[in-house]
Amino acid sequence: MHKLKRLIFDADDTLWENNKFYVDASDSFFDLCVTAGYDKNLVINTFYDFELKVVNEKGYGSENFIYILEYLFAHFNNNNAKLNGDKFQHILKNFESHTINEPPVFPGVNETLKMLNKTFELYVLTKGNLSEQQKKVDRSGLKKYFKKAYVVLEKNDETYISIMNENNWKHSECCMIGNSPKSDINPALRCGMYAIFIPYPYTWKLDNEELIKDHSNLYEVKDITQIPQLLNGLFKS
Ligand SMILES: [Mg+2]
Structure with a gap:
C-alpha cells in the first residue's frame, strides 16, 4: 500500500x-x-x-x-x-x-480528516439527490478537508471506473472508505482499489450485501479514528 x-x-x-x-x-x-x-x-x-x-x-x-x-x-x-x-x-x-440541521458528524471525524489530509488527497463520493447531498457536505463543516465531493446517482463498478478514468488515477493508488458493502467496498475492490470497511449497525438494507471475503486489498476498522494508525502500519511494513 x-x-x-x-x-x-x-x-x-x-x-x-x-x-x-x-x-x-x-x-x-x-x-x-x-x-x-x-x-x-x-x-x-x-x-x-x-x-x-x-x-x-x-x-x-x-x-x-x-x-x-x-x-x-x-x-x-x-x-x-x-x-x-x-x-x-x-x-x-x-x-x-435532519434535512435542515447540521449532519451529526461521528466522533473523531474532524480530527482524523485533519490528520489524513497532511499525507493524502481526500475526496468524498456520495450517492443520492445532487443538491441534498451537496448541501449536507456544505453544512457538515468538513468540506475544507476535501479536494472535491462527488455526488452520483448510483455507486457501482461503472461509477468507480469512470471517476478513475476521468482523473487518470491508478486504481491501486486509491482507497475507498465506507459503511456499505454494496456501494462502497465491493465495487471498489472489484475495480482494483483498496477498501476500508467501517461497519455501521444502521446500514440501509438496500445498501447491504455480503462483503467480498478475504480480499488482499480489504481492511476493516471499528471507527474512522483507527484509520491513521492502520495506514501507518501498512506504510511501515
Ligand atoms: Mg454510507
Missing part, C-alpha cells in the same frame, strides 16, 4: 449519521399503523416493496422518502382503519429536521 495517494470517503453513515433518521421514521410509522389495527408484518412488507419501487423509479433521498410515507399514510388510512394524523405530522416533522 506504499503508493497510496488518495482516500475517497463515503459520506452518509461513514462521516455522519444518516440512515438512523430513516429507520426511526419508518419504525414510528409502523407503530402508527399497528395502533390502528394493522398487522405489523403486512405494513413492513408493503412499506419495503413500495420503497424499493420508488428508489428504482425516482432515486434516493429524503424527498422520495417523504413521498413514500405520505403515499402509504393515504393507503393505510381508510374506512376500515384511521391513522392518527397529528402523530403522522409529528413523524414527518422529526424526519424533515
Whole structure:
C-alpha cells in the first residue's frame, strides 16, 4: 500500500449519521399503523416493496422518502382503519429536521480528516439527490478537508471506473472508505482499489450485501479514528 495517494470517503453513515433518521421514521410509522389495527408484518412488507419501487423509479433521498410515507399514510388510512394524523405530522416533522440541521458528524471525524489530509488527497463520493447531498457536505463543516465531493446517482463498478478514468488515477493508488458493502467496498475492490470497511449497525438494507471475503486489498476498522494508525502500519511494513 506504499503508493497510496488518495482516500475517497463515503459520506452518509461513514462521516455522519444518516440512515438512523430513516429507520426511526419508518419504525414510528409502523407503530402508527399497528395502533390502528394493522398487522405489523403486512405494513413492513408493503412499506419495503413500495420503497424499493420508488428508489428504482425516482432515486434516493429524503424527498422520495417523504413521498413514500405520505403515499402509504393515504393507503393505510381508510374506512376500515384511521391513522392518527397529528402523530403522522409529528413523524414527518422529526424526519424533515435532519434535512435542515447540521449532519451529526461521528466522533473523531474532524480530527482524523485533519490528520489524513497532511499525507493524502481526500475526496468524498456520495450517492443520492445532487443538491441534498451537496448541501449536507456544505453544512457538515468538513468540506475544507476535501479536494472535491462527488455526488452520483448510483455507486457501482461503472461509477468507480469512470471517476478513475476521468482523473487518470491508478486504481491501486486509491482507497475507498465506507459503511456499505454494496456501494462502497465491493465495487471498489472489484475495480482494483483498496477498501476500508467501517461497519455501521444502521446500514440501509438496500445498501447491504455480503462483503467480498478475504480480499488482499480489504481492511476493516471499528471507527474512522483507527484509520491513521492502520495506514501507518501498512506504510511501515
Ligand atoms: Mg454510507
